Amino acid sequence: MAQTNINIRMDENLKQQFDWLCSELGLNMTTAINIFAKTMVRQQKIPFEVALDVPNTETLAAIDDVNHGRNLSKPFHSVTDLMEDLNA
Secondary structure, three states: OOOOOOOOOOOHHHHHHHHHHHHHOOOOHHHHHHHHHHHHHHHOOOOOOOOOOOOOHHHHHHHHHHHOOOOOOOOOOOHHHHHHHHHO
């Protein structure tokens, strides 16, 4: 199959973000664009979303709390013990 080059004009900041995301997904930008083009031609539409599962601020804070042993509840040995603590 013959190969051809395509030049794309893109905002530098967008290019850097796109390059980073492709790298995080284990791709390079050429492969990502080829995947997009082939799928778009096959499906005759803009085909899919490839995204990282980025936690929101609240989840990131909870992860940080667990990693640093903050804001954790004590262990409970029964549901009754848990309910008593909740209702106290």
